Amino acid sequence: MSQATRAIQTSKPARFIDQILPRYATQATAALFVVVAVTGVMMFFKFYKGEVEGVHEWLGLGFxxxxxxxxxxxxxxxxxxLKQGRxxxxFLLALAGSAGFILLSPPKQPNPTRQATQRMLSAPLANVSPVLGMSAEQAVDELQRAGVGDATPDASLNKLARAHGKEPAALLSELMAAPARQ
Incomplete structure (x- = not known):
């Protein structure tokens, strides 16, 4: 049988399993293991945690x-x-250790930044505007400039955003950028 005939008979999945996986599976596993291990240690010790977190998560999925x-x-x-007793x-020890960490970890506390933001978005503009360094009238003017014509000092950003099909955080961003324009 000629090599051309053999190549035609070999399907792509078989070629992948027989030719590509033997060359790259172990090497890719080792390379990604090193990256995931190093970034995991960096995150554990809070060394550039924010910068490496995305790399760790995405390459962890690749791993x-x-x-x-x-x-x-x-x-x-x-x-x-898998047939070996040890x-x-x-596997049972790894499963028990993982379950122990999950079950014994303290309940997660709510994010205070998120809570503060939600309160700002729910509060009337008259209460929010001083925190942003402007008067309620200035906040209303800025929102009207942003296309929210019915803004009043008594309205909340959540209410205004719903009424105009916008995101509340986008309206807050408009207000936060306003002092730079004044």
Whole structure:
């Protein structure tokens, strides 16, 4: 059988499993493991946490996908390993440890910044405007400039946003940018 005939008979999924996975599955798993491990340690010690959090999360998803491909490639060896008693014990220990962290972690406290923002969005403009460094009349003028013609000092940003099909945070941003224009 010629090589051209063999190539035609070999389907793309078979080619992927037989030719590409053996070359790259283990190497990609190792490379992504290093990145996820390093960024995880950086986040744990709060070293550039905000900057690496996105990298850690997205490459962590990539790592999970590559591990799945690695397991597909090495499925027979993995199946044999799962039959061993110590592997079952290790899986149970990992599961118990994870469950312990989840069950024993303290309840998450609400984000105070989010709570403050929600209160600002729900409060009348007359109460919010001094916090933003302007009078209620200036806030009404700014909102009217932004296309919210029925703004009054008694209205909240939530109410005005709903009435005009806008996001409350966008209206708040308009008001926060206003002192820079004055």
């Amino acid at each position: 999970a996908a590559v591990v799945a491909l690695h397991l597909v490639r090495n499925r027979r060896s993995f199946a044999q390993m 592997m079952r014990v290790l």
